[in-house]
Amino acid sequence: MANERSMPKWRNFAAWSAVGAMLYILAVWGAIALLNQDALGAILRPAKATAQLGLGLILAMVVIGFTSWKRPLNLRTFRNFVIQNVVAVILFLLALWGFKSFGGAMGASEMVAAVTGLVLIVVAFFGSFAVASVHMGAHLVDDELAADDMRERGRLILYSFVWMAACGLLLIGLGLAGPGGVLSPAAALAGGLVLIAVLIVLGIVTWRLSDELGRTLSYEAGNMAFYLILMLGGGWAMLAHLGFVRGPAPLDWLTLFTVLLFAASIIAVGRRKLLTR
Amino acid sequence: MENHLKQFREVKGWSQGELARRLGVSRQTINAVETDKYDPSLPLALRMAKLFGVAVPDLFIDRWEPAEEE
Numbered sequence: 463m464a465n466e467r468s469m470p471k472w473r474n475f476a477a478w479s480a481v482g483a484m485l486y487i488l489a490v491w492g493a494i495a496l497l498n499q500d501a502l503g504a505i506l507r508p509a510k511a512t513a514q515l516g517l518g519l520i521l522a523m524v525v526i527g528f529t530s531w532k533r534p535l536n537l538r539t540f541r542n543f544v545i546q547n548v549v550a551v552i553l554f555l556l557a558l559w560g561f562k563s564f565g566g567a568m569g570a571s572e573m574v575a576a577v578t579g580l581v582l583i584v585v586a587f588f589g590s591f592a593v594a595s596v597h598m599g600a601h602l603v604d605d606e607l608a609a610d611d612m613r614e615r616g617r618l619i620l621y622s623f624v625w626m627a628a629c630g631l632l633l634i635g636l637g638l639a640g641p642g643g644v645l646s647p648a649a650a651l652a653g654g655l656v657l658i659a660v661l662i663v664l665g666i667v668t669w670r671l672s673d674e675l676g677r678t679l680s681y682e683a684g685n686m687a688f689y690l691i692l693m694l695g696g697g698w699a700m701l702a703h704l705g706f707v708r709g710p711a712p713l714d715w716l717t718l719f720t721v722l723l724f725a726a727s728i729i730a731v732g733r734r735k736l737l738t739r
Numbered sequence: 740m741e742n743h744l745k746q747f748r749e750v751k752g753w754s755q756g757e758l759a760r761r762l763g764v765s766r767q768t769i770n771a772v773e774t775d776k777y778d779p780s781l782p783l784a785l786r787m788a789k790l791f792g793v794a795v796p797d798l799f800i801d802r803w804e805p806a807e808e809e
Contacts, residue, residue, distance in 0.1 A: 607770075610756070611765075611766065614756065614766060673763070673768050674764065674779070674783060675764070675765065675767060675768040675771055675777055678777070734771065734776045734777060735774075
């Protein structure tokens with residue numbers, strides 16, 4: 463019995479891993495092509511880059527395999543996967559190209575902040591798109607229970623994604639306002655203040671729309687984020703103080719806060735096994 | 740915490756969504772309680788018990804026993 467139950471899941475895992483591998487290869491190829499480099503040479507010549515890309519390929523296969531192994535690979539699920547992921551990758555690559563071409567002289571901190579913000583915006587865009595598709599009756603969400611949740615709590619989920627996008631926009635704005643950036647500090651400050659006001663209002667609205675499970679998860683994510691920041695940010699500051707690494711720039715702290723807040727949210731939900739049905 | 744919420748709900752013929760609506764919480768919360776992923780607050784547990792006309796210990800199973808006094 464156990465074999466009968468686990469076999470299709472492993473087949474799903476293998477099939478989705480293969481899909482993930484193809485997507486990853488296309489994404490890497492696209493990224494290198496956008497940077498105007500010899501794609502094959504860039505992948506094969508420096509051994510370190512080849513190893514990193516190989517590890518990335520394995521990671522992409524494992525992540526997509528594990529996150530999709532409960533749904534069979536068929537025309538509908540494949541179409542939904544392609545729509546969501548290929549468009550996401552294309553948007554991400556185009557924005558990355560935009561930063562490179564028009565973002566001015568961006569340093570490492572500015573680039574990391576902008577790319578982090580971009581990831582948040584792309585995720586928020588697709589989350590909002592999924593909610594909108596459910597409300598419009600388009601069958602782009604495979605999981606029926608997830609679709610039901612989106613129908614029932616659409617406003618809350620949508621506001622959460624807007625909150626996420628506002629965080630991303632804030633990081634991008636700050637990233638573009640660094641030394642040599644295209645945004646003036648005054649303009650970035652004005653935009654930042656508006657976004658912070660939006661974040662506060664949305665935070666209050668989503669809190670009011672949440673029920674007790676949502677609020678409990680929010681408390682747990684806050685606690686978790688504090689300890690993650692203390693551990694990782696504190697560890698980084700300690701090593702920098704002792705001269706082992708470069709000290710975190712102010713923008714690094716903001717990026718770290720944002721990334722760890724979202725990481726803590728995922729951990730809080732995952733600890734209660736709410737990421738799986 | 741183990742509970743009999745699903746059994747009581749099914750006896751009433753309610754879906755998770757229907758029970759969630761009656762209790763003023765999300766369907767996700769009901770699903771999380773039924774699958775032992777979340778223990779509800781005391782007010783919500785009391786409301787659940789009131790809705791099904793039972794006592795809280797009939798709905799939620801606590802196997803803890805006080806230590807015997809010497």
